[in-house]
Each structure stands twice: as structure tokens, then as C-alpha cells.
Amino acid sequence: METVSIAVAEERRLAWLALSLSPEMGPTRIGRVMQRLDRADRVFAMSLTELEGCGMPAKAVQFIADGRARSAAVAEAARATETGVSLLCPEDEEYPAGLLGIYDPPAMLWVRGNVKALNLPGIAVVGTRHPSPYGAGMATMLSRELAQRGVGIFSGMARGVDTAAHRGALDAKGVTVAVWGTGIDVIYPKENKKLAEEIVANNGALVSEFPIGTFPAPQNFPIRNRTLSGMSVGVLVVEAAEHSGTRITARCALDQGRDVYAVPGNVTNKNSWGPNTLIKQGAKLTATWEDVWEDLPSQVRIELEDAQMSARDRAPHEAPSLFSQEGAVQIGQTEMAVLSTLKTDEPTQLDELIERLEGKLASGEIFTALFELELAGKVRAMPGKNYLRAM
Numbered sequence: 176m177e178t179v180s181i182a183v184a185e186e187r188r189l190a191w192l193a194l195s196l197s198p199e200m201g202p203t204r205i206g207r208v209m210q211r212l213d214r215a216d217r218v219f220a221m222s223l224t225e226l227e228g229c230g231m232p233a234k235a236v237q238f239i240a241d242g243r244a245r246s247a248a249v250a251e252a253a254r255a256t257e258t259g260v261s262l263l264c265p266e267d268e269e270y271p272a273g274l275l276g277i278y279d280p281p282a283m284l285w286v287r288g289n290v291k292a293l294n295l296p297g298i299a300v301v302g303t304r305h306p307s308p309y310g311a312g313m314a315t316m317l318s319r320e321l322a323q324r325g326v327g328i329f330s331g332m333a334r335g336v337d338t339a340a341h342r343g344a345l346d347a348k349g350v351t352v353a354v355w356g357t358g359i360d361v362i363y364p365k366e367n368k369k370l371a372e373e374i375v376a377n378n379g380a381l382v383s384e385f386p387i388g389t390f391p392a393p394q395n396f397p398i399r400n401r402t403l404s405g406m407s408v409g410v411l412v413v414e415a416a417e418h419s420g421t422r423i424t425a426r427c428a429l430d431q432g433r434d435v436y437a438v439p440g441n442v443t444n445k446n447s448w449g450p451n452t453l454i455k456q457g458a459k460l461t462a463t464w465e466d467v468w469e470d471l472p473s474q475v476r477i478e479l480e481d482a483q484m485s486a487r488d489r490a491p492h493e494a495p496s497l498f499s500q501e502g503a504v505q506i507g508q509t510e511m512a513v514l515s516t517l518k519t520d521e522p523t524q525l526d527e528l529i530e531r532l533e534g535k536l537a538s539g540e541i542f543t544a545l546f547e548l549e550l551a552g553k554v555r556a557m558p559g560k561n562y563l564r565a566m
Contacts, residue, residue, distance in 0.1 A: 183216075184266070190215035191264035193248035195282040196386060197235040202279040204231070215266070219245055254387050260359050261286045269293065277405040277431050281384035285359040288380035292350050296475045297327030298436075298467060299403050299428070301421045302336030302413035303446045310414035310446065311539055312546025313438050314339035315346070317411065320464035322349025325479040326471075329354060329407050331399060332367055332374075332381075336413045339543060341370060344379075346507065351379045354406065356399035358389035400424040401431075408471065409434035411461060415449025425453055434470055436461040512536060513544040514553060514564060522561035 179187070194205045194215070208229045209215065218226070218239055226236040238244050255262050263270045263284040271293040274280040286293065300318055302310060318328045318340040328344035330337040332353035344351035351374055357363045359381060362371055371381055384402055385395060400423045404410050410428040412435065415421035428435050435458040440447025454460050461467060468476065516531050517523050523531075525545075529538050536544075545562060548554035555563045 187215045187266055188262060188264045189245070189248045189252060190218050191266070192251060192262060192283050193239065193244035194218065196247045196251060197231075197238045197244050199232040200235045202282055202384075204235075205282040206279060215264070251386060255285060258360060258387070259287065260387070261290050263290065263293075271406045273407065274402065274405045277401065279401070280405065281402055283384065285383045285385070285387065286380055287359055287382075288375040289350070289378050290380065292327060292352050292378065292380040293382060293406065295325075295327030295350055295352075296471065296479065297329040297352065297407045299329045299407040299410045299424065300336065300340035300413065301330060301400075301403070301410060301424045302415050302449075303419060303421065304333055304335035304337075305446070306335045306339065306414045307444060307446065308542035308546055310336060310438075310440070311339045312543050312550075314413045315343035315543045316547060316550070317413075317438070317461070317464055317467070318343030318351075319347040319349075321467060322347040322351065324464070324468065325349070325482050326467075327352060329403060331356070331396075331403060332363075332370065334364055334367075338367060338370065339539070340413075341374060342543070345373055345377055348377065350377070352406070353379070353381050354399055354403040355381060355383040356385070356395040357383065357391045358385050358387045359383045360387050361390060363391040396420060397423050401427040404428040404433055405431055407433060408475065409436060409467065411436040411438070411467065412450045412453055412458070413438045414440055414444075414446040416445050417448045417452075419449055421449055425449075425458075434459065436467055436470075438462070509536060509540055510544045510548055510553075513541055514548060517554065517562055517564035519564045522557050522563050525560040525562065528562065 194200055208231060211229050223236060223240050226239055252262060263286060265275060265280060269290040298321055300314055302314060314336045322328050322344035328340055328349065328351040330340040330353060332341060332355065341351045341353060353371065353374055362368045374381060397420065400420065404424050404427040410424055410433055412421055412425055425435055435453060437450035437453040437458040438461050439454060440450055442451065459466060459470060512532065512535060516528060529541055532541060545554060549556055553565050555565055557563060
């Protein structure tokens with residue numbers, strides 16, 4: 176890679192930013208322009224005729240030629256600096272390597288948090304915004320197990336499966352990255368504000384390819400999905416209906432040459448249509464973290480295993496997680512709150528349990544805790560959504 180000074184790197188990044196802010200200039204058009212230039216910052220010195228010769232639309236040509244593009248880029252860069260946001264263009268070392276190989280990589284990324292997290296070997300975990308307790312539990316469990324082994328968990332921070340995936344990674348004290356379809360300062364959905372801050376505080380990152388202030392327009396989320404899959408080594412689908420945005424992510428993954436994994440579901444549940452259909456079409460049926468792990472590239476597995484050994488050497492007395500390889504069980508605060516509410520001699524109905532814990536835990540957290548406690552043998556599920564504490 177060419178070695179350039181900080182000033183030159185900043186000028187080139189500013190040029191990429193100016194192109195991304197220009198009207199009618201999406202990633203594909205910017206990519207074509209860059210194929211004709213030896214370096215990005217040349218656009219600032221080009222004439223109208225030269226800009227038109229690069230195949231830019233008239234609006235973009237005028238926007239760049241009269242200096243408005245550079246002014247807009249300078250202003251956007253200043254806003255990013257003020258809000259603690261990093262800007263990455265494809266020429267930056269920290270830009271996700273996985274995106275460089277896709278058809279239309281984002282010309283610019285806005286990042287809050289640990290920029291190095293974007294280059295971790297990561298699995299994108301995606302699915303419905305309205306998962307069943309089984310779906311939410313599987314998303315949490317698989318994300319936690321993979322994160323414990325150093326795999327980055329990438330998702331979109333939407334309600335449902337996305338949120339469960341991020342939570343699972345955080346439970347494992349692993350690294351998770353949220354890829355947004357809004358500006359980096361526009362949290363969507365709003366109730367995930369605390370989750371966003373936890374991701375940043377725990378060495379993860381929030382990333383967007385949209386300028387600061389971009390509102391959650393529906394057309395932005397399919398665009399975001401190809402970035403999410405492009406950053407990842409594979410995509411794991413957990414519950415998705417027939418006409419779901421998750422299908423777009425899975426299709427992008429296949430187009431980009433990524434592995435696709437799917438958690439099988441009950442055939443009577445409409446949200447099982449997506450993963451079950453993907454399995455029929457060749458996606459790998461996934462029930463445990465090992466199903467994903469054994470498909471990772473050999474070099475990636477070796478690097479992750481070496482990192483784990485180094486971490487164990489640094490902290491040999493660290494307590495095992497809820498479902499560790501050694502089989503030991505450690506109950507977290509959420510699980511303990513649910514467990515302490517249950518009785519060993521009298522079943523508690525789910526609605527009653529939710530009512531008792533109202534104000535302390537959200538229903539989704541209760542569903543996930545019950546699922547994990549049942550897997551750990553601490554809770555028994557009875558007919559009629561009743562639960563008993565195991566003896």
C-alpha cells in the first residue's frame with residue numbers, strides 16, 4: 176500500500192466524502208469515477224469537462240466544480256469531529272477489508288467506537304423484529320457462544336433478533352458491531368439508545384454509510400444490509416418471514432460469496448419460512464456454535480484460537496460463562512432474577528412471571544433468560560407456558 180502523509184490522507188478522505196455527499200452519486204458511480212482517477216483528491220482540481228468525462232451526472236459535476244462539494248465535506252468532517260465520530264474511506268487501513276471485495280462498497284463510513292472492531296472476523300446475525308421466545312433465545316445463545324470465542328457479532332440493532340444478538344455478545348463480554356440505516360447520530364429504534372452506548376463502551380462500534388442527521392428512510396435499510404453482509408465472513412439467519420428484509424441480507428451474502436447459516440424452526444410458525452427455505456436451498460443448518468465455527472476459514476480459526484489462548488494466559492482464573500466448553504454454569508443477574516421468582520413445587524405461568532418482574536425486566540429479557548435457564552437444566556417448561564424451578 177502506498178505510504179502517504181497525514182495531510183495527503185486527510186485530503187483524499189475529504190475527496191471521498193465530497194463525492195459521497197454529491198447529488199446522484201451512489202457507491203457504484205463513485206467506484207466508476209475512482210477507476211478513472213489515480214487518486215481521489217484530483218476531483219477538486221478538475222474542470223467541468225474533465226468531471227463530465229468521468230461519467231458523473233450534471234448535478235454532481237456542478238456541485239463539485241463550484242466548490243460546494245468540498246465545503247459540504249469540510250462541514251461534515253467538522254461535525255464528525257465534534258461528535259467523536261471517525262470517518263473512513265476505502266483508502267484507510269481501518270476500512271473493513273471485507274467491503275473492498277464487494278461490488279459496490281460504501282465510499283465513506285461514519286464510525287463511533289472502536290474502528291478496529293470493523294475488521295474482526297465477524298458473523299452477521301439477522302432475523303425478524305418479532306421473534307418467538309425460541310428465536311430470541313437462539314439468537315442470544317449463538318451470539319454469546321461465538322463471541323466468547325473471539326468472533327465479532329455484527330447486526331443492525333433493530334428490534335427482535337438483532338437486539339438479542341448484540342445482547343448475547345455483550346453478555347459474553349465480546350465485541351459487537353451495529354450497522355445502521357440512519358445517520359450515526361440518529362438512534363433507531365430509540366429504545367435501543369442504552370444498547371448503543373453499551374456497544375461503544377464495550378470495545379464495539381456503531382457504523383453507518385449515511386451522513387450525520389440521516390433519518391430512518393425505508394430505502395436505506397436494504398442498502399445497509401449489503402454492507403452488513405459484506406463486512407462479515409458469514410450470515411446467520413434466525414427466524415424470518417417470507418417477505419422479510421432478512422432475505423435481502425441473505426441474498427447479498429450469497430452474491431458476495433459469503434457463507435449462509437440458518438437456524439431451523441417450527442414449520443407452523445410463519446417466521447420459520449425464511450431459515451427453513453434457506454436450508455432447503457443449501458444454507459447450513461445451525462443448532463450450535465460449532466456449526467458455524469467448523470465452517471470458518473482455517474486461518475481465521477487459528478488466529479481466534481491463538482487469541483483465546485493468550486487471553487487465558489493473561490486471566491487464568493476468570494470464571495467460565497453460562498455455557499462454557501467445560502460445562503460449568505454461571506448464572507447472570509437477569510437469569511437469577513427470573514430463577515428467584517420461580518418455585519420448585521408450583522408452576523408459574525408466563526404472564527404471571529412477566530407481571531411479577533414488570534419494571535425490572537423487559538418481556539424479551541425474560542424470554543431469553545427462560546430459554547437459557549432451560550438449556551442449563553435450571554428450569555423446566557410445563558404445558559401452557561408454565562415454568563418450574565428445577566430441583
